[in-house]
Amino acid sequence: MFACCGSSNKDVNENEKLVTQKFDRQLEQQNKESKLEIKLLLLGSGDSGKSTFFRQIQNNFGTGFTQDQLNTYKLPIQTAFLRNLQAATSIMEQIRQSVDESNSEFAQQLLQMQPEVFQTMIMSSNKENEHYTEDSTDNYSTFVDKCYKLARDSNMKTIFEAPMCYQLKIPAHVKTILQSSVLDQNYTVSVNDLVRYRLKTTQVQQISFKVQGRSFRLIDVGGQIAERKKWSAIFKDAASIVYVASMIDYDLTLDEDPSVNRMVDSLQLFEQTINCETFRSTPIILLLNKFDLFKTKVETVPLRNTFKDFKEPQEPHKYIQDRFLSMNKNPRRQIYSFFSTAIDGEIVNEIFKTSVKILLKEEMSRLGFE
Ligand SMILES: Nc1nc2c(ncn2[C@@H]2O[C@H](COP(=O)(O)OP(=O)(O)OP(=O)(O)O)[C@@H](O)[C@H]2O)c(=O)[nH]1
Ligand SMILES: [Mg+2]
Structure with missing residues:
Protein backbone atom coordinates (compact mmCIF):
# COMPACT_ATOMS: atom_id res chain seq x y z
CA MET A 1 0.00 0.00 0.00
CA PHE A 2 1.43 3.41 -0.97
CA ALA A 3 -0.64 5.89 1.10
CA CYS A 4 1.45 9.01 1.46
CA CYS A 5 2.20 11.40 4.35
CA GLY A 6 0.04 9.64 6.80
CA SER A 7 -3.21 10.13 4.87
CA SER A 8 -5.71 7.36 4.55
CA ASN A 9 -6.84 6.22 1.09
CA LYS A 10 -10.19 7.92 1.67
CA ASP A 11 -8.45 11.28 2.38
CA VAL A 12 -6.37 10.96 -0.77
CA ASN A 13 -9.47 10.34 -2.87
CA GLU A 14 -11.28 13.27 -1.25
CA ASN A 15 -8.27 15.50 -1.88
CA GLU A 16 -7.98 14.39 -5.47
CA LYS A 17 -11.66 15.09 -5.96
CA LEU A 18 -11.31 18.60 -4.55
CA VAL A 19 -8.26 19.32 -6.70
CA THR A 20 -10.06 18.04 -9.80
CA GLN A 21 -13.15 20.10 -9.01
CA LYS A 22 -11.02 23.23 -8.50
CA PHE A 23 -9.20 22.55 -11.77
CA ASP A 24 -12.50 22.05 -13.62
CA ARG A 25 -13.85 25.31 -12.24
CA GLN A 26 -10.68 27.15 -13.31
CA LEU A 27 -10.88 25.61 -16.76
CA GLU A 28 -14.54 26.59 -17.07
CA GLN A 29 -13.75 30.15 -15.97
CA GLN A 30 -10.84 30.30 -18.41
CA ASN A 31 -13.03 29.04 -21.24
CA LYS A 32 -15.66 31.62 -20.37
CA GLU A 33 -13.09 34.40 -20.28
CA SER A 34 -11.39 33.40 -23.50
CA LYS A 35 -14.83 33.36 -25.16
CA LEU A 36 -15.48 36.88 -23.91
CA GLU A 37 -12.00 37.99 -24.85
CA ILE A 38 -11.89 39.84 -28.12
CA LYS A 39 -9.13 38.32 -30.19
CA LEU A 40 -7.45 40.58 -32.73
CA LEU A 41 -4.89 39.43 -35.28
CA THR A 66 9.87 46.96 -17.37
CA GLN A 67 13.42 48.22 -17.84
CA ASP A 68 14.59 44.58 -17.70
CA GLN A 69 12.20 43.66 -20.52
CA LEU A 70 13.37 46.61 -22.58
CA ASN A 71 16.99 45.68 -22.02
CA THR A 72 16.42 42.26 -23.58
CA TYR A 73 16.30 44.23 -26.85
CA LYS A 74 19.70 45.86 -26.22
CA LEU A 75 21.77 43.38 -28.24
CA PRO A 76 19.31 43.22 -31.20
CA ILE A 77 19.16 47.04 -31.28
CA GLN A 78 22.94 47.42 -31.14
CA THR A 79 23.35 44.81 -33.87
CA ALA A 80 20.68 46.58 -35.95
CA PHE A 81 22.56 49.88 -35.54
CA LEU A 82 25.71 48.25 -36.95
CA ARG A 83 23.78 46.61 -39.79
CA ASN A 84 22.28 49.99 -40.69
CA LEU A 85 25.68 51.68 -40.56
CA GLN A 86 27.12 48.94 -42.76
CA ALA A 87 24.22 49.28 -45.22
CA ALA A 88 24.56 53.07 -45.34
CA THR A 89 28.31 52.71 -45.98
CA SER A 90 27.64 50.19 -48.72
CA ILE A 91 25.15 52.55 -50.39
CA MET A 92 27.75 55.34 -50.24
CA GLU A 93 30.11 53.05 -52.14
CA GLN A 94 27.45 52.06 -54.69
CA ILE A 95 26.63 55.66 -55.49
CA ARG A 96 30.36 56.47 -55.57
CA GLN A 97 30.08 58.95 -52.79
CA SER A 98 33.18 58.94 -50.60
CA VAL A 99 33.22 59.33 -46.86
CA ASP A 100 35.72 61.64 -45.19
CA GLU A 101 39.31 60.44 -45.70
CA SER A 102 39.77 59.95 -41.96
CA ASN A 103 36.90 57.40 -42.06
CA SER A 104 37.63 55.61 -45.30
CA GLU A 105 39.88 52.82 -43.92
CA PHE A 106 37.36 51.96 -41.22
CA ALA A 107 34.51 52.12 -43.74
CA GLN A 108 36.26 49.42 -45.78
CA GLN A 109 36.82 47.28 -42.68
CA LEU A 110 33.18 47.59 -41.71
CA LEU A 111 32.03 46.52 -45.17
CA GLN A 112 34.03 43.28 -44.85
CA MET A 113 32.54 42.35 -41.46
CA GLN A 114 29.96 39.56 -41.20
CA PRO A 115 26.86 40.48 -39.15
CA GLU A 116 27.57 37.61 -36.68
CA VAL A 117 30.87 39.32 -35.82
CA PHE A 118 28.95 42.35 -34.55
CA GLN A 119 27.08 40.23 -32.08
CA THR A 120 30.16 38.36 -30.83
CA MET A 121 32.04 41.61 -30.40
CA ILE A 122 29.27 43.28 -28.41
CA MET A 123 28.78 40.21 -26.23
CA SER A 124 32.44 39.68 -25.43
CA SER A 125 32.79 43.29 -24.26
CA ASN A 126 30.06 42.70 -21.66
CA LYS A 127 31.46 41.97 -18.18
CA GLU A 128 28.64 39.54 -17.49
CA ASN A 129 29.41 37.47 -20.58
CA GLU A 130 31.47 34.29 -20.28
CA HIS A 131 33.79 35.37 -23.12
CA TYR A 132 34.55 38.72 -21.53
CA THR A 133 38.19 39.92 -21.44
CA GLU A 134 39.57 43.38 -20.72
CA ASP A 135 41.15 43.41 -24.18
CA SER A 136 37.81 42.86 -25.82
CA THR A 137 36.38 45.86 -23.94
CA ASP A 138 39.24 48.09 -25.12
CA ASN A 139 38.88 46.85 -28.68
CA TYR A 140 35.13 47.38 -28.51
CA SER A 141 35.38 50.96 -27.28
CA THR A 142 37.89 51.80 -30.07
CA PHE A 143 35.52 50.17 -32.56
CA VAL A 144 32.52 52.10 -31.18
CA ASP A 145 34.40 55.43 -31.44
CA LYS A 146 35.13 54.66 -35.09
CA CYS A 147 31.51 53.68 -35.72
CA TYR A 148 30.16 56.91 -34.20
CA LYS A 149 32.68 58.95 -36.18
CA LEU A 150 31.66 57.24 -39.42
CA ALA A 151 27.94 57.54 -38.61
CA ARG A 152 28.37 61.27 -38.09
CA ASP A 153 30.53 61.74 -41.23
CA SER A 154 29.20 64.87 -42.90
CA ASN A 155 29.14 63.13 -46.32
CA MET A 156 26.62 60.62 -45.00
CA LYS A 157 24.03 63.34 -45.23
CA THR A 158 23.59 62.38 -48.91
CA ILE A 159 21.81 59.31 -47.58
CA PHE A 160 19.99 61.10 -44.76
CA GLU A 161 18.59 63.64 -47.19
CA ALA A 162 17.40 61.13 -49.75
CA PRO A 163 16.71 58.02 -47.68
CA MET A 164 13.64 57.12 -49.74
CA CYS A 165 15.81 56.20 -52.70
CA TYR A 166 17.63 53.60 -50.61
CA GLN A 167 14.68 52.30 -48.64
CA LEU A 168 15.32 48.64 -49.25
CA LYS A 169 18.39 48.39 -47.12
CA ILE A 170 17.91 51.03 -44.45
CA PRO A 171 14.94 52.53 -42.60
CA ALA A 172 13.84 56.02 -43.58
CA HIS A 173 14.70 57.38 -40.15
CA VAL A 174 18.28 56.13 -40.49
CA LYS A 175 19.52 59.56 -39.48
CA THR A 176 17.87 59.30 -36.05
CA ILE A 177 19.23 55.80 -35.71
CA LEU A 178 22.79 56.58 -36.71
CA GLN A 179 22.96 59.68 -34.58
CA SER A 180 21.93 57.86 -31.43
CA SER A 181 24.40 56.41 -28.90
CA VAL A 182 23.05 52.89 -28.62
CA LEU A 183 26.50 51.29 -28.79
CA ASP A 184 27.51 52.76 -25.42
CA GLN A 185 28.29 50.11 -22.79
CA ASN A 186 25.80 51.64 -20.36
CA TYR A 187 23.05 52.19 -22.97
CA THR A 188 19.59 51.35 -21.66
CA VAL A 189 16.74 50.69 -24.10
CA SER A 190 13.75 53.04 -24.22
CA VAL A 191 10.31 52.40 -25.74
CA ASN A 192 11.08 55.15 -28.19
CA ASP A 193 14.12 53.23 -29.48
CA LEU A 194 12.23 49.97 -29.49
CA VAL A 195 9.62 51.26 -31.94
CA ARG A 196 12.25 52.70 -34.28
CA TYR A 197 14.28 49.59 -34.94
CA ARG A 198 13.42 46.90 -37.42
CA LEU A 199 13.49 43.62 -35.52
N1 LIG B 1 8.53 56.46 -40.03
C1 LIG B 1 7.79 55.38 -39.72
N2 LIG B 1 8.40 54.21 -39.50
C2 LIG B 1 7.62 53.16 -39.16
C3 LIG B 1 6.21 53.24 -39.03
N3 LIG B 1 5.73 52.03 -38.67
C4 LIG B 1 6.81 51.22 -38.55
N4 LIG B 1 7.95 51.89 -38.85
C5 LIG B 1 9.31 51.34 -38.91
O1 LIG B 1 9.31 50.28 -39.85
C6 LIG B 1 10.20 49.24 -39.44
C7 LIG B 1 9.49 47.90 -39.46
O2 LIG B 1 8.49 47.87 -38.48
P1 LIG B 1 8.02 46.50 -37.78
O3 LIG B 1 6.90 46.90 -36.86
O4 LIG B 1 9.15 45.76 -37.21
O5 LIG B 1 7.44 45.70 -39.03
P2 LIG B 1 6.68 44.29 -39.01
O6 LIG B 1 5.45 44.44 -39.83
O7 LIG B 1 6.48 43.83 -37.61
O8 LIG B 1 7.73 43.37 -39.75
P3 LIG B 1 7.85 41.75 -39.63
O9 LIG B 1 8.04 41.42 -38.19
O10 LIG B 1 9.02 41.37 -40.48
O11 LIG B 1 6.59 41.17 -40.18
C8 LIG B 1 10.75 49.68 -38.07
O12 LIG B 1 12.03 50.27 -38.26
C9 LIG B 1 9.75 50.72 -37.59
O13 LIG B 1 10.34 51.70 -36.75
C10 LIG B 1 5.59 54.51 -39.30
O14 LIG B 1 4.37 54.67 -39.28
N5 LIG B 1 6.43 55.53 -39.65
MG1 LIG C 1 7.13 42.23 -36.58
Whole structure:
Protein backbone atom coordinates (compact mmCIF):
# COMPACT_ATOMS: atom_id res chain seq x y z
CA MET A 1 0.00 0.00 0.00
CA PHE A 2 1.43 3.41 -0.97
CA ALA A 3 -0.64 5.89 1.10
CA CYS A 4 1.45 9.01 1.46
CA CYS A 5 2.20 11.40 4.35
CA GLY A 6 0.04 9.64 6.80
CA SER A 7 -3.21 10.13 4.87
CA SER A 8 -5.71 7.36 4.55
CA ASN A 9 -6.84 6.22 1.09
CA LYS A 10 -10.19 7.92 1.67
CA ASP A 11 -8.45 11.28 2.38
CA VAL A 12 -6.37 10.96 -0.77
CA ASN A 13 -9.47 10.34 -2.87
CA GLU A 14 -11.28 13.27 -1.25
CA ASN A 15 -8.27 15.50 -1.88
CA GLU A 16 -7.98 14.39 -5.47
CA LYS A 17 -11.66 15.09 -5.96
CA LEU A 18 -11.31 18.60 -4.55
CA VAL A 19 -8.26 19.32 -6.70
CA THR A 20 -10.06 18.04 -9.80
CA GLN A 21 -13.15 20.10 -9.01
CA LYS A 22 -11.02 23.23 -8.50
CA PHE A 23 -9.20 22.55 -11.77
CA ASP A 24 -12.50 22.05 -13.62
CA ARG A 25 -13.85 25.31 -12.24
CA GLN A 26 -10.68 27.15 -13.31
CA LEU A 27 -10.88 25.61 -16.76
CA GLU A 28 -14.54 26.59 -17.07
CA GLN A 29 -13.75 30.15 -15.97
CA GLN A 30 -10.84 30.30 -18.41
CA ASN A 31 -13.03 29.04 -21.24
CA LYS A 32 -15.66 31.62 -20.37
CA GLU A 33 -13.09 34.40 -20.28
CA SER A 34 -11.39 33.40 -23.50
CA LYS A 35 -14.83 33.36 -25.16
CA LEU A 36 -15.48 36.88 -23.91
CA GLU A 37 -12.00 37.99 -24.85
CA ILE A 38 -11.89 39.84 -28.12
CA LYS A 39 -9.13 38.32 -30.19
CA LEU A 40 -7.45 40.58 -32.73
CA LEU A 41 -4.89 39.43 -35.28
CA LEU A 42 -2.20 41.77 -36.56
CA LEU A 43 -1.51 40.65 -40.12
CA GLY A 44 0.30 42.20 -43.08
CA SER A 45 3.54 41.85 -45.00
CA GLY A 46 7.03 42.15 -43.52
CA ASP A 47 8.27 45.61 -42.46
CA SER A 48 4.77 47.10 -42.63
CA GLY A 49 4.76 48.11 -38.93
CA LYS A 50 2.80 45.34 -37.14
CA SER A 51 5.23 44.94 -34.23
CA THR A 52 5.58 48.70 -33.91
CA PHE A 53 1.81 48.92 -33.49
CA PHE A 54 1.84 45.91 -31.12
CA ARG A 55 4.51 47.53 -28.90
CA GLN A 56 2.65 50.82 -28.77
CA ILE A 57 -0.49 48.96 -27.65
CA GLN A 58 1.51 47.05 -25.04
CA ASN A 59 2.89 50.35 -23.80
CA ASN A 60 -0.37 52.27 -23.85
CA PHE A 61 -3.01 49.69 -22.95
CA GLY A 62 -1.10 46.65 -21.69
CA THR A 63 1.32 46.20 -18.84
CA GLY A 64 3.97 48.33 -20.55
CA PHE A 65 7.62 47.30 -20.39
CA THR A 66 9.87 46.96 -17.37
CA GLN A 67 13.42 48.22 -17.84
CA ASP A 68 14.59 44.58 -17.70
CA GLN A 69 12.20 43.66 -20.52
CA LEU A 70 13.37 46.61 -22.58
CA ASN A 71 16.99 45.68 -22.02
CA THR A 72 16.42 42.26 -23.58
CA TYR A 73 16.30 44.23 -26.85
CA LYS A 74 19.70 45.86 -26.22
CA LEU A 75 21.77 43.38 -28.24
CA PRO A 76 19.31 43.22 -31.20
CA ILE A 77 19.16 47.04 -31.28
CA GLN A 78 22.94 47.42 -31.14
CA THR A 79 23.35 44.81 -33.87
CA ALA A 80 20.68 46.58 -35.95
CA PHE A 81 22.56 49.88 -35.54
CA LEU A 82 25.71 48.25 -36.95
CA ARG A 83 23.78 46.61 -39.79
CA ASN A 84 22.28 49.99 -40.69
CA LEU A 85 25.68 51.68 -40.56
CA GLN A 86 27.12 48.94 -42.76
CA ALA A 87 24.22 49.28 -45.22
CA ALA A 88 24.56 53.07 -45.34
CA THR A 89 28.31 52.71 -45.98
CA SER A 90 27.64 50.19 -48.72
CA ILE A 91 25.15 52.55 -50.39
CA MET A 92 27.75 55.34 -50.24
CA GLU A 93 30.11 53.05 -52.14
CA GLN A 94 27.45 52.06 -54.69
CA ILE A 95 26.63 55.66 -55.49
CA ARG A 96 30.36 56.47 -55.57
CA GLN A 97 30.08 58.95 -52.79
CA SER A 98 33.18 58.94 -50.60
CA VAL A 99 33.22 59.33 -46.86
CA ASP A 100 35.72 61.64 -45.19
CA GLU A 101 39.31 60.44 -45.70
CA SER A 102 39.77 59.95 -41.96
CA ASN A 103 36.90 57.40 -42.06
CA SER A 104 37.63 55.61 -45.30
CA GLU A 105 39.88 52.82 -43.92
CA PHE A 106 37.36 51.96 -41.22
CA ALA A 107 34.51 52.12 -43.74
CA GLN A 108 36.26 49.42 -45.78
CA GLN A 109 36.82 47.28 -42.68
CA LEU A 110 33.18 47.59 -41.71
CA LEU A 111 32.03 46.52 -45.17
CA GLN A 112 34.03 43.28 -44.85
CA MET A 113 32.54 42.35 -41.46
CA GLN A 114 29.96 39.56 -41.20
CA PRO A 115 26.86 40.48 -39.15
CA GLU A 116 27.57 37.61 -36.68
CA VAL A 117 30.87 39.32 -35.82
CA PHE A 118 28.95 42.35 -34.55
CA GLN A 119 27.08 40.23 -32.08
CA THR A 120 30.16 38.36 -30.83
CA MET A 121 32.04 41.61 -30.40
CA ILE A 122 29.27 43.28 -28.41
CA MET A 123 28.78 40.21 -26.23
CA SER A 124 32.44 39.68 -25.43
CA SER A 125 32.79 43.29 -24.26
CA ASN A 126 30.06 42.70 -21.66
CA LYS A 127 31.46 41.97 -18.18
CA GLU A 128 28.64 39.54 -17.49
CA ASN A 129 29.41 37.47 -20.58
CA GLU A 130 31.47 34.29 -20.28
CA HIS A 131 33.79 35.37 -23.12
CA TYR A 132 34.55 38.72 -21.53
CA THR A 133 38.19 39.92 -21.44
CA GLU A 134 39.57 43.38 -20.72
CA ASP A 135 41.15 43.41 -24.18
CA SER A 136 37.81 42.86 -25.82
CA THR A 137 36.38 45.86 -23.94
CA ASP A 138 39.24 48.09 -25.12
CA ASN A 139 38.88 46.85 -28.68
CA TYR A 140 35.13 47.38 -28.51
CA SER A 141 35.38 50.96 -27.28
CA THR A 142 37.89 51.80 -30.07
CA PHE A 143 35.52 50.17 -32.56
CA VAL A 144 32.52 52.10 -31.18
CA ASP A 145 34.40 55.43 -31.44
CA LYS A 146 35.13 54.66 -35.09
CA CYS A 147 31.51 53.68 -35.72
CA TYR A 148 30.16 56.91 -34.20
CA LYS A 149 32.68 58.95 -36.18
CA LEU A 150 31.66 57.24 -39.42
CA ALA A 151 27.94 57.54 -38.61
CA ARG A 152 28.37 61.27 -38.09
CA ASP A 153 30.53 61.74 -41.23
CA SER A 154 29.20 64.87 -42.90
CA ASN A 155 29.14 63.13 -46.32
CA MET A 156 26.62 60.62 -45.00
CA LYS A 157 24.03 63.34 -45.23
CA THR A 158 23.59 62.38 -48.91
CA ILE A 159 21.81 59.31 -47.58
CA PHE A 160 19.99 61.10 -44.76
CA GLU A 161 18.59 63.64 -47.19
CA ALA A 162 17.40 61.13 -49.75
CA PRO A 163 16.71 58.02 -47.68
CA MET A 164 13.64 57.12 -49.74
CA CYS A 165 15.81 56.20 -52.70
CA TYR A 166 17.63 53.60 -50.61
CA GLN A 167 14.68 52.30 -48.64
CA LEU A 168 15.32 48.64 -49.25
CA LYS A 169 18.39 48.39 -47.12
CA ILE A 170 17.91 51.03 -44.45
CA PRO A 171 14.94 52.53 -42.60
CA ALA A 172 13.84 56.02 -43.58
CA HIS A 173 14.70 57.38 -40.15
CA VAL A 174 18.28 56.13 -40.49
CA LYS A 175 19.52 59.56 -39.48
CA THR A 176 17.87 59.30 -36.05
CA ILE A 177 19.23 55.80 -35.71
CA LEU A 178 22.79 56.58 -36.71
CA GLN A 179 22.96 59.68 -34.58
CA SER A 180 21.93 57.86 -31.43
CA SER A 181 24.40 56.41 -28.90
CA VAL A 182 23.05 52.89 -28.62
CA LEU A 183 26.50 51.29 -28.79
CA ASP A 184 27.51 52.76 -25.42
CA GLN A 185 28.29 50.11 -22.79
CA ASN A 186 25.80 51.64 -20.36
CA TYR A 187 23.05 52.19 -22.97
CA THR A 188 19.59 51.35 -21.66
CA VAL A 189 16.74 50.69 -24.10
CA SER A 190 13.75 53.04 -24.22
CA VAL A 191 10.31 52.40 -25.74
CA ASN A 192 11.08 55.15 -28.19
CA ASP A 193 14.12 53.23 -29.48
CA LEU A 194 12.23 49.97 -29.49
CA VAL A 195 9.62 51.26 -31.94
CA ARG A 196 12.25 52.70 -34.28
CA TYR A 197 14.28 49.59 -34.94
CA ARG A 198 13.42 46.90 -37.42
CA LEU A 199 13.49 43.62 -35.52
CA LYS A 200 11.91 40.98 -37.75
CA THR A 201 9.28 38.87 -36.00
CA THR A 202 9.86 35.13 -36.21
CA GLN A 203 7.70 33.99 -33.30
CA VAL A 204 4.04 34.54 -32.57
CA GLN A 205 3.67 37.05 -29.72
CA GLN A 206 0.53 38.04 -27.85
CA ILE A 207 -0.68 40.37 -25.13
CA SER A 208 -3.92 40.56 -23.17
CA PHE A 209 -5.30 43.81 -21.80
CA LYS A 210 -8.55 45.61 -21.00
CA VAL A 211 -10.11 48.61 -22.74
CA GLN A 212 -13.53 50.00 -21.80
CA GLY A 213 -14.03 47.09 -19.42
CA ARG A 214 -13.56 44.47 -22.15
CA SER A 215 -10.71 42.00 -22.44
CA PHE A 216 -8.66 41.97 -25.61
CA ARG A 217 -5.96 39.71 -26.92
CA LEU A 218 -3.70 41.07 -29.63
CA ILE A 219 -1.56 38.65 -31.61
CA ASP A 220 1.46 39.66 -33.69
CA VAL A 221 3.10 37.43 -36.30
CA GLY A 222 5.96 37.76 -38.78
CA GLY A 223 4.89 39.00 -42.23
CA GLN A 224 7.72 37.82 -44.43
CA ILE A 225 6.76 35.07 -46.91
CA ALA A 226 8.38 32.29 -44.84
CA GLU A 227 6.48 33.44 -41.74
CA ARG A 228 3.02 33.49 -43.36
CA LYS A 229 2.61 29.71 -43.16
CA LYS A 230 2.32 30.06 -39.37
CA TRP A 231 -0.69 32.36 -39.65
CA SER A 232 -3.51 29.82 -40.00
CA ALA A 233 -2.73 28.37 -36.54
CA ILE A 234 -3.99 31.58 -34.90
CA PHE A 235 -7.07 32.21 -37.08
CA LYS A 236 -9.63 30.41 -34.88
CA ASP A 237 -12.13 32.66 -33.05
CA ALA A 238 -10.59 35.92 -34.25
CA ALA A 239 -13.04 38.81 -33.81
CA SER A 240 -11.18 41.03 -36.24
CA ILE A 241 -8.07 41.39 -38.33
CA VAL A 242 -5.95 44.50 -38.01
CA TYR A 243 -4.23 44.48 -41.39
CA VAL A 244 -1.15 46.70 -41.62
CA ALA A 245 0.00 47.90 -45.06
CA SER A 246 2.97 50.18 -45.58
CA MET A 247 2.05 53.15 -47.79
CA ILE A 248 5.64 53.75 -48.91
CA ASP A 249 5.92 50.29 -50.44
CA TYR A 250 4.65 51.26 -53.89
CA ASP A 251 8.11 51.47 -55.50
CA LEU A 252 9.87 48.84 -53.36
CA THR A 253 10.42 45.13 -53.88
CA LEU A 254 10.34 42.28 -51.36
CA ASP A 255 13.59 41.42 -49.54
CA GLU A 256 12.63 37.76 -50.04
CA ASP A 257 11.98 38.13 -53.79
CA PRO A 258 13.28 41.27 -55.53
CA SER A 259 11.07 40.54 -58.58
CA VAL A 260 7.89 41.26 -56.58
CA ASN A 261 6.60 44.76 -55.88
CA ARG A 262 5.88 45.12 -52.16
CA MET A 263 2.57 46.95 -52.48
CA VAL A 264 1.26 44.58 -55.14
CA ASP A 265 2.20 41.69 -52.82
CA SER A 266 0.45 43.36 -49.89
CA LEU A 267 -2.71 43.97 -51.93
CA GLN A 268 -2.80 40.30 -52.96
CA LEU A 269 -2.13 39.14 -49.41
CA PHE A 270 -4.92 41.39 -48.16
CA GLU A 271 -7.33 40.04 -50.77
CA GLN A 272 -6.50 36.39 -50.00
CA THR A 273 -6.71 36.86 -46.25
CA ILE A 274 -9.91 38.85 -45.86
CA ASN A 275 -11.88 36.85 -48.44
CA CYS A 276 -10.97 33.38 -47.18
CA GLU A 277 -13.89 31.37 -45.77
CA THR A 278 -12.89 31.98 -42.11
CA PHE A 279 -12.95 35.77 -42.46
CA ARG A 280 -15.70 36.33 -45.04
CA SER A 281 -17.88 38.19 -42.54
CA THR A 282 -15.20 39.39 -40.15
CA PRO A 283 -14.91 43.17 -39.71
CA ILE A 284 -11.50 44.38 -40.83
CA ILE A 285 -9.41 47.25 -39.50
CA LEU A 286 -7.04 48.43 -42.22
CA LEU A 287 -4.04 50.50 -41.16
CA LEU A 288 -2.49 52.36 -44.06
CA ASN A 289 0.75 52.84 -42.23
CA LYS A 290 3.92 54.95 -42.55
CA PHE A 291 1.71 57.84 -43.57
CA ASP A 292 4.33 60.26 -42.20
CA LEU A 293 6.88 58.98 -44.72
CA PHE A 294 4.36 58.66 -47.52
CA LYS A 295 3.50 62.36 -47.45
CA THR A 296 7.07 63.36 -48.29
CA LYS A 297 7.86 60.39 -50.50
CA VAL A 298 4.97 60.90 -52.88
CA GLU A 299 6.25 64.40 -53.63
CA THR A 300 9.42 62.97 -55.18
CA VAL A 301 8.51 59.44 -56.23
CA PRO A 302 5.27 59.59 -58.30
CA LEU A 303 2.65 56.95 -57.62
CA ARG A 304 2.07 56.67 -61.35
CA ASN A 305 5.50 55.01 -61.74
CA THR A 306 3.87 51.91 -60.27
CA PHE A 307 0.13 52.39 -60.75
CA LYS A 308 -0.41 53.55 -64.33
CA ASP A 309 -4.14 54.05 -63.80
CA PHE A 310 -3.57 56.60 -61.06
CA LYS A 311 -4.74 60.00 -62.31
CA GLU A 312 -4.93 63.45 -60.74
CA PRO A 313 -7.06 65.04 -59.39
CA GLN A 314 -7.48 61.93 -57.23
CA GLU A 315 -5.25 62.22 -54.20
CA PRO A 316 -2.49 59.56 -54.03
CA HIS A 317 -3.31 58.42 -50.48
CA LYS A 318 -7.00 58.03 -51.42
CA TYR A 319 -6.01 56.00 -54.48
CA ILE A 320 -4.07 53.55 -52.29
CA GLN A 321 -6.95 53.39 -49.83
CA ASP A 322 -9.43 52.65 -52.65
CA ARG A 323 -7.17 49.94 -54.06
CA PHE A 324 -7.17 48.14 -50.71
CA LEU A 325 -10.89 48.66 -50.08
CA SER A 326 -11.74 47.30 -53.52
CA MET A 327 -10.32 43.92 -52.48
CA ASN A 328 -13.34 43.24 -50.28
CA LYS A 329 -15.62 40.70 -51.97
CA ASN A 330 -18.36 40.81 -49.36
CA PRO A 331 -20.32 44.08 -49.67
CA ARG A 332 -22.12 43.36 -46.37
CA ARG A 333 -18.84 43.32 -44.46
CA GLN A 334 -17.18 46.59 -43.47
CA ILE A 335 -13.54 47.53 -43.76
CA TYR A 336 -12.57 50.41 -41.50
CA SER A 337 -9.44 52.14 -42.73
CA PHE A 338 -7.08 54.59 -41.06
CA PHE A 339 -4.00 56.46 -42.23
CA SER A 340 -1.56 55.63 -39.48
CA THR A 341 1.92 56.39 -38.20
CA ALA A 342 2.77 53.55 -35.86
CA ILE A 343 5.92 55.15 -34.45
CA ASP A 344 3.68 57.84 -32.95
CA GLY A 345 2.13 56.54 -29.71
CA GLU A 346 -0.60 59.20 -29.65
CA ILE A 347 -1.81 58.34 -33.15
CA VAL A 348 -1.88 54.63 -32.33
CA ASN A 349 -3.83 55.43 -29.16
CA GLU A 350 -6.51 57.32 -31.05
CA ILE A 351 -6.80 54.74 -33.80
CA PHE A 352 -7.06 51.89 -31.35
CA LYS A 353 -9.70 53.58 -29.20
CA THR A 354 -11.81 54.30 -32.29
CA SER A 355 -11.35 50.71 -33.50
CA VAL A 356 -12.50 49.36 -30.14
CA LYS A 357 -15.69 51.45 -30.36
CA ILE A 358 -16.31 50.17 -33.88
CA LEU A 359 -15.76 46.54 -32.91
CA LEU A 360 -18.01 46.76 -29.86
CA LYS A 361 -20.72 48.34 -32.00
CA GLU A 362 -20.31 45.58 -34.59
CA GLU A 363 -20.62 43.01 -31.81
CA MET A 364 -23.84 44.62 -30.54
CA SER A 365 -25.44 44.59 -33.95
CA ARG A 366 -24.35 40.98 -34.51
CA LEU A 367 -26.11 40.08 -31.27
CA GLY A 368 -29.23 41.79 -32.55
CA PHE A 369 -29.11 45.02 -30.48
CA GLU A 370 -29.45 48.20 -32.49
N1 LIG B 1 8.53 56.46 -40.03
C1 LIG B 1 7.79 55.38 -39.72
N2 LIG B 1 8.40 54.21 -39.50
C2 LIG B 1 7.62 53.16 -39.16
C3 LIG B 1 6.21 53.24 -39.03
N3 LIG B 1 5.73 52.03 -38.67
C4 LIG B 1 6.81 51.22 -38.55
N4 LIG B 1 7.95 51.89 -38.85
C5 LIG B 1 9.31 51.34 -38.91
O1 LIG B 1 9.31 50.28 -39.85
C6 LIG B 1 10.20 49.24 -39.44
C7 LIG B 1 9.49 47.90 -39.46
O2 LIG B 1 8.49 47.87 -38.48
P1 LIG B 1 8.02 46.50 -37.78
O3 LIG B 1 6.90 46.90 -36.86
O4 LIG B 1 9.15 45.76 -37.21
O5 LIG B 1 7.44 45.70 -39.03
P2 LIG B 1 6.68 44.29 -39.01
O6 LIG B 1 5.45 44.44 -39.83
O7 LIG B 1 6.48 43.83 -37.61
O8 LIG B 1 7.73 43.37 -39.75
P3 LIG B 1 7.85 41.75 -39.63
O9 LIG B 1 8.04 41.42 -38.19
O10 LIG B 1 9.02 41.37 -40.48
O11 LIG B 1 6.59 41.17 -40.18
C8 LIG B 1 10.75 49.68 -38.07
O12 LIG B 1 12.03 50.27 -38.26
C9 LIG B 1 9.75 50.72 -37.59
O13 LIG B 1 10.34 51.70 -36.75
C10 LIG B 1 5.59 54.51 -39.30
O14 LIG B 1 4.37 54.67 -39.28
N5 LIG B 1 6.43 55.53 -39.65
MG1 LIG C 1 7.13 42.23 -36.58
